[in-house]
Amino acid sequence: MAETARMANAAGKTGTPGEPRLVIAIDGPAAAGKGTLARRIAAHYDLQYLDTGALYRAVGLAMLRAGLDTDDEQAAAEVARKLDVSLLQDPELRSIEAGDAASKVARHKAVRAALLDFQRDFARQAPRGAVLDGRDIGTVVLPGADVKLFITASPEVRARRRWLELGGERADTPYEEVLRVVKERDARDASRAEAPMKPAEDAHLLDTSELDIDAAFQAALRIIDARIDARRNSDA
Numbered sequence: 001m002a003e004t005a006r007m008a009n010a011a012g013k014t015g016t017p018g019e020p021r022l023v024i025a026i027d028g029p030a031a032a033g034k035g036t037l038a039r040r041i042a043a044h045y046d047l048q049y050l051d052t053g054a055l056y057r058a059v060g061l062a063m064l065r066a067g068l069d070t071d072d073e074q075a076a077a078e079v080a081r082k083l084d085v086s087l088l089q090d091p092e093l094r095s096i097e098a099g100d101a102a103s104k105v106a107r108h109k110a111v112r113a114a115l116l117d118f119q120r121d122f123a124r125q126a127p128r129g130a131v132l133d134g135r136d137i138g139t140v141v142l143p144g145a146d147v148k149l150f151i152t153a154s155p156e157v158r159a160r161r162r163w164l165e166l167g168g169e170r171a172d173t174p175y176e177e178v179l180r181v182v183k184e185r186d187a188r189d190a191s192r193a194e195a196p197m198k199p200a201e202d203a204h205l206l207d208t209s210e211l212d213i214d215a216a217f218q219a220a221l222r223i224i225d226a227r228i229d230a231r232r233n234s235d236a
């Protein structure tokens with residue numbers, strides 16, 4: 001019961017009078033462009049943005065650096081509970097290795113539990129509302145979010161985007177390796193028992209395989225604006 005109230009509050013509509021808060025959940029597989037999209041959406045509606053993947057990456061990176069086994073749930077949960085937030089700015093956070101370690105520690109229930117309140121508090125405390133992106137935002141972290149988007153693209157398109165991000169031809173990792181890792185990480189994220197990656201029942205699916213970032217952004221705005229209008233009309 002308390003949990004339900006807390007979740008309702010996280011996606012609450014109790015912001016500035018006359019201006020309801022807006023909470024947006026964005027989920028989807030690796031390198032689907034969620035981060036870029038989420039940042040632009042947050043700037044457009046003047047909302048706060050949280051990249052929840054960075055939290056899991058920071059736990060994974062800390063484990064790798066300390067030489068700890070990512071299969072060790074207790075050790076991973078301890079790292080998550082005492083998360084060193086300076087790691088969130090670490091350039092290595094975006095590496096393939098940190099992403100891989102992130103999805104290994106993200107399987108553990110105790111790790112997810114340790115990071116849950118931080119994510120919900122972030123959404124609850126943002127004065128005008130917030131955009132969170134990840135894998136389980138619409139299903140677990142903020143089931144009461146006003147708008148839920150599930151961003152996808154084919155594995156090949158996503159791997160190519162990630163490979164270009166890593167430096168393309170100048171990168172140490174060949175495209176085929178990026179594709180392999182992306183597929184492996186998606187399979188792990190989608191098949192885990194705890195908060196698996198999946199679209200919420202009320203999520204809007206947005207396939208960006210054929211869309212550049214501007215077109216994806218415009219498509220997302222149409223969905224969000226329609227929701228804002230519907231909410232306004234139902235309040236009137």
Ligand code: CDP
Pocket residue numbers: 029030031032035052053054056057099102103104106133134135136137185189
């Ligand atoms: O940026 P990219 O799409 O490659 O991944 P990310 O969002 O940085 O997430 C890294 C990993 O953290 C994912 O593969 C998931 O295993 C995990 N994660 C999660 O389990 N739940 C979230 N809400 C966010 C990330």
